[in-house]
Amino acid sequence: MARYHIETYGCTSNRGESRQIESALRDAGHYRVDGPEQADVAILNTCTVVEKTERNMLRRAKELESETADLIVTGCMALAQGEEFRDEAVDAQILHWDDVPTAVTNGECPTPGPGVEPVLDGVVGILPIARGCMSDCSYCITKQATGKIESPSVEENVEKARALVHAGAKELRITGQDTGVYGWDEGERKLHRLLDRICTEIDGEFRVRVGMANPKGVHGIREELAEVFARHDELYDFLHAPVQSGSDDVLGDMRRQHQVSEYLEVVEAFDDALDYWTLSTDFIVGFPTETDEDHAQSMALLRETRPEKINVTRFSKRPGTDAAEIKGLGGQTKKDRSKAMSELKMDVVGDAYAAMVGETKPDCLVVEEGTGDSVKCRDSAYRQIIVRNATEHGLEPGDFVDLEVTGQNTVYAFGTPV
Known part of the structure; x- marks a missing residue:
């Protein structure tokens, strides 16, 4: 069994790929550790949307190379610009997402199949x-x-x-x-x-x-x-x-x-x-x-x-x-x-x-915890409403709640349970 560390950058699609990789690794008995220093293998799932991101990916690959026994680089930058890692003398396997599970610990791990657990x-x-x-x-x-x-x-x-x-x-x-x-x-x-x-x-x-x-x-x-x-x-x-x-x-x-x-x-x-x-x-x-x-x-x-x-x-x-x-x-x-x-x-x-201030939005979903004692909610149009003092209101991720919009901060609103 291998101890693995995985880092993911970029969009939700990339995060989905990483979770499918992790699912296959767990199915084969491998397990995740908290940091690259404790891992047998580190997996870097890269993004390459802009030049600054590309530089960050190269920097992070070099750091991981020095912190773990083996490094696998996958994701968009690895597949589109794998030569960049080689030019920087990064000692890593450059692989497609699907090939990562097989490559961990000399290929003993199966690739993801139709029975992949929920992400x-x-x-x-x-x-x-x-x-x-x-x-x-x-x-x-x-x-x-x-x-x-x-x-x-x-x-x-x-x-x-x-x-x-x-x-x-x-x-x-x-x-x-x-x-x-x-x-x-x-x-x-x-x-x-x-x-x-x-x-x-x-x-x-x-x-x-x-x-x-x-x-x-x-x-x-x-x-x-x-x-x-x-x-x-x-x-x-x-x-x-x-x-x-x-x-x-x-x-x-x-x-x-x-x-x-x-x-x-x-x-x-x-x-x-x-x-x-x-x-x-x-x-x-x-x-x-x-x-x-x-x-x-x-x-x-x-x-x-x-x-x-x-x-x-x-x-x-x-x-x-x-x-x-x-x-x-x-x-x-x-x-x-x-x-x-x-x-x-x-x-x-x-x-x-x-324009939302003063309106009541029914059945908002509490999606995740925010900063401090707050939660982030989404209304029917996926607009973000922050509820402060969440503990006082008994709110936690997964709850549905009617919210009165009481204020806004340009790119999100504030609300209180009705």
């Missing part, structure tokens, strides 16, 4: 419904690690969701590189069918949050998907559809597949179906071909659609991508545009949370 983080169950995507974005290095989409059947994912709920999950997080194209490899987008079956066939009180879905994948099923959201209270009325730019010219250079009009049609479909919901989106600021007019179009799109959750990323070149070969914009230009959009973001999001 739980407190009362949150992480359910990766597929791996890979159908996009070919010019700036993205992650696709080099994940490849094209591979979709397990609806039946298989429903059974995994059922196992998570029966194991105690109160919030299911549906994850993947692009959940909107789930099933595309089999000729049919099936996200709406999967969500409908999870909500109708699984007993218990729980909520479901759908992870990132690119506008192009969602566009073809936008009405069916919005109808499923409207029909099931189990689904958080929340959609993360990253538009990345308000300019069709820039979207074309990014090879994003969708146009602004398609993104707007997705938003319109959800507006028509839902009275209260959260739109989450992403913008890349300072793409090499972005002009002042392109940036202005992005700002206008943000004002028009007013997403309640917005991620703003300043463009950085990723090695081996086509966008890295394009002459970039000056650092100050990117900084100025990022600052302008971030300020607008805070205004838009702050307005959304300010």
Whole structure:
């Protein structure tokens, strides 16, 4: 039996991969220890979304190499840029997620199979419904690690969701590189069918949050998907559809597949179906071909659609991508545009949370403990409400509670139990 230490960086999809690795290791009798110094093997599950992250991954790999007997590096940076670790003389095995369990202690551990135990983080169950995507974005290095989409059947994912709920999950997080194209490899987008079956066939009180879905994948099923959201209270009325730019010219250079009009049609479909919901989106600021007019179009799109959750990323070149070969914009230009959009973001999001003050939100789920004696809750649209003095109110993760919104702090609200 081996003692292992595992560290995970990046998105919920990466965390799901790590938990599947851990499940297989535990099934084979291996066990986790608190730190790399006590471990026979350390596993580093990497992210490579921006250049700063890449530097952090290399630094952490070097540290772990000196602290443990054996090191395995996996995840997006390992698969897309494995040579970076070799160039830095990091003594490690560079492996695909699926190959990690077999490699631990000379391959005595089996790879994950269909009987993998539920993936739980407190009362949150992480359910990766597929791996890979159908996009070919010019700036993205992650696709080099994940490849094209591979979709397990609806039946298989429903059974995994059922196992998570029966194991105690109160919030299911549906994850993947692009959940909107789930099933595309089999000729049919099936996200709406999967969500409908999870909500109708699984007993218990729980909520479901759908992870990132690119506008192009969602566009073809936008009405069916919005109808499923409207029909099931189990689904958080929340959609993360990253538009990345308000300019069709820039979207074309990014090879994003969708146009602004398609993104707007997705938003319109959800507006028509839902009275209260959260739109989450992403913008890349300072793409090499972005002009002042392109940036202005992005700002206008943000004002028009007013997403309640917005991620703003300043463009950085990723090695081996086509966008890295394009002459970039000056650092100050990117900084100025990022600052302008971030300020607008805070205004838009702050307005959304300010509008909640004085309202009562029923059946909010207590998801996790906060700082001090507080808990973090989510309402029906996945908006975060903090309840202070949680012990006084007898609240703990997994509880459902009606909350009166009493205040807000730009990106979250405060509430008290009714």
